[in-house]
Amino acid sequence: SKPTSGPLPPGPKGLPLLANLLDLPQKEQWRTFVAWGRKYGPIVHVRAVGQSFIIVNDAHVACDMLDKKSTVYSDRPVFMMAGELTGWKDSLAFTRYGERFKEYRKYLHGVMGSRFAIEKLNGLFETETQAFLKRVLKKPEAIAENIRDTAGAVILQMTYGYKPKEDKDDIVDLVEIALRQFAEVTEPNAFLVDLFPPLQYVPSWFPGAAWKKKAEYYYDTLQQMADVPLQFVRKQMSEGSAPPSLVSNLLDRTNTPEQERNIKWAAASMYGGGADTTVSAIYSLFLAMTIFPDVQRKAHEEIDAVIGNDRLPTFADRAHLPYVEALVSEILRWGTVTPLGLPHRVSRDDVHNGFFIPKDAIVLTNVKGMLHDPDVYPDPWNFKPERFISAEGQPAEQDPRICCFGFGRRICPGLNLADATVWASVAMSLAVFDIRRKVVDGVEIVPEPRYEDSIISHPSPFDCSIKPRSAKAEALILSC
Numbered sequence: 001s002k003p004t005s006g007p008l009p010p011g012p013k014g015l016p017l018l019a020n021l022l023d024l025p026q027k028e029q030w031r032t033f034v035a036w037g038r039k040y041g042p043i044v045h046v047r048a049v050g051q052s053f054i055i056v057n058d059a060h061v062a063c064d065m066l067d068k069k070s071t072v073y074s075d076r077p078v079f080m081m082a083g084e085l086t087g088w089k090d091s092l093a094f095t096r097y098g099e100r101f102k103e104y105r106k107y108l109h110g111v112m113g114s115r116f117a118i119e120k121l122n123g124l125f126e127t128e129t130q131a132f133l134k135r136v137l138k139k140p141e142a143i144a145e146n147i148r149d150t151a152g153a154v155i156l157q158m159t160y161g162y163k164p165k166e167d168k169d170d171i172v173d174l175v176e177i178a179l180r181q182f183a184e185v186t187e188p189n190a191f192l193v194d195l196f197p198p199l200q201y202v203p204s205w206f207p208g209a210a211w212k213k214k215a216e217y218y219y220d221t222l223q224q225m226a227d228v229p230l231q232f233v234r235k236q237m238s239e240g241s242a243p244p245s246l247v248s249n250l251l252d253r254t255n256t257p258e259q260e261r262n263i264k265w266a267a268a269s270m271y272g273g274g275a276d277t278t279v280s281a282i283y284s285l286f287l288a289m290t291i292f293p294d295v296q297r298k299a300h301e302e303i304d305a306v307i308g309n310d311r312l313p314t315f316a317d318r319a320h321l322p323y324v325e326a327l328v329s330e331i332l333r334w335g336t337v338t339p340l341g342l343p344h345r346v347s348r349d350d351v352h353n354g355f356f357i358p359k360d361a362i363v364l365t366n367v368k369g370m371l372h373d374p375d376v377y378p379d380p381w382n383f384k385p386e387r388f389i390s391a392e393g394q395p396a397e398q399d400p401r402i403c404c405f406g407f408g409r410r411i412c413p414g415l416n417l418a419d420a421t422v423w424a425s426v427a428m429s430l431a432v433f434d435i436r437r438k439v440v441d442g443v444e445i446v447p448e449p450r451y452e453d454s455i456i457s458h459p460s461p462f463d464c465s466i467k468p469r470s471a472k473a474e475a476l477i478l479s480c
């Protein structure tokens with residue numbers, strides 16, 4: 001029979017009163033977790049203010065726990081500020097494991113859960129990536145904004161059949177504000193209420209409770225973010241002009257109020273989960289190409305040899321561009337989008353590899369550590385797509401998708417969409433653009449590969465120059 005007890009996994013020892021709160025790093029937690037992993041092994045236990053945290057540093061161990069025992073490891077912790085007080089608890093990523101969770105996942109699966117569902121959207125991805133190339137040609141210095149607008153346009157069309165206006169769009173602006181607020185409330189340990197939940201009962205007029213006012217204000221923004229596009233679809237449906245979309249397909253039927261609520265929040269979860277993540281990956285493409293010109297040269301060569309210069313690549317070319325394919329994998333690895341994945345919560349006591357894993361412990365997967373482990377990825381800070389191409393006598397290194405999209409029943413529901421949109425951005429951008437270092441006073445400036453420290457981590461802003469590769473490339477962009 002299975003063992004039912006054992007010692008807790010090893011980890012840093014606590015201070016008597018605060019437990020390990022002071023040991024918990026505030027910045028770049030993943031680096032400290034790697035150090036703990038080296039000292040204590042792949043499963044580390046640490047306690048902070050009465051809460052057990054289990055930190056997993058090895059992708060295979062994480063799969064054994066979170067994939068294979070997914071009924072035990074698929075709940076989420078309660079986030080006081082971001083979840084309860086500002087209302088993100090209604091979105092899929094923050095929803096506890098249960099009936100609502102299953103219904104949200106079913107809705108999202110319908111629109112992007114299989115290759116087949118995603119292939120139906122290839123036309124949309126190609127058209128929107130063409131629009132992206134035009135935006136970059138016109139305003140190369142606004143690259144981050146251009147990436148963001150494109151990701152937003154794809155998701156709003158899939159989810160609501162809503163095509164944002166080119167220059168300034170009210171719904172895009174609303175979503176942007178809500179996402180910025182989300183980033184603020186999910187910064188590690190930014191709000192004391194996350195450590196001391198009873199603070200949630202402090203009234204907002206109380207001296208020193210400005211954070212509570214902030215939470216109320218952010219709550220309103222989020223409700224608008226979920227309501228406004230839904231009203232747009234309802235209006236279009238009543239006029240008989242709603243294009244197919246996640247929401248219009250689901251609202252078509254006779255829904256109970258609970259179902260309507262779930263449709264609304266499943267839809268809002270698309271934006272919450274999908275916009276910022278692919279944005280980070282595509283921004284990493286531009287960063288990596290600026291730092292590693294040889295990689296770009298090889299991608300250019302492959303595209304020129306396979307596609308030529310008279311047309312843009314399409315999804316039909318995907319299987320014929322192995323270097324571009326490997327480049328996509330290397331972006332997902334090198335530019336890790338979610339350094340610690342999302343936290344999972346343990347639903348019942350478990351024993352894993354002889355260690356006791358208590359119910360309600362929070363499991364943190366050190367995805368960035370896993371994807372930069374020199375034993376798995378030699379020379380991990382080097383951007384080297386070749387690592388994913390097997391050569392004679394040399395197998396390819398481990399696919400980053402083993403951990404970059406998370407685990408178990410919580411695995412990213414948007415992974416096919418992410419894969420397709422990142423591929424289109426890489427293949428089509430490199431077909432026509434030359435991404436170079438900025439030259440200041442005759443000196444090339446090599447950007448530092450720095451990333452912002454948050455749940456969804458973006459490259460810090462950097463300078464680069466983006467120009468069409470030739471007059472023909474420019475004409476190609478303008479003609480599509």
Ligand code: HEM
Pocket residue numbers: 092093094095155269270271272273274275277278281337338341342343344404405406407408409410411412413414415417418422
């Ligand atoms: C490169 C792009 C992306 C990466 C690296 C990524 C990564 C992740 C990760 C690590 C998780 C947490 C999984 C876990 O808890 O174990 C997650 C969850 C999620 N992702 Fe993604 N994601 C990406 C793109 C997308 C896209 C395009 C969408 C949708 C349009 C999306 C929607 C979601 C949602 C809704 C969740 C919450 C799932 C749940 O809690 O059950 N993601 N993603």
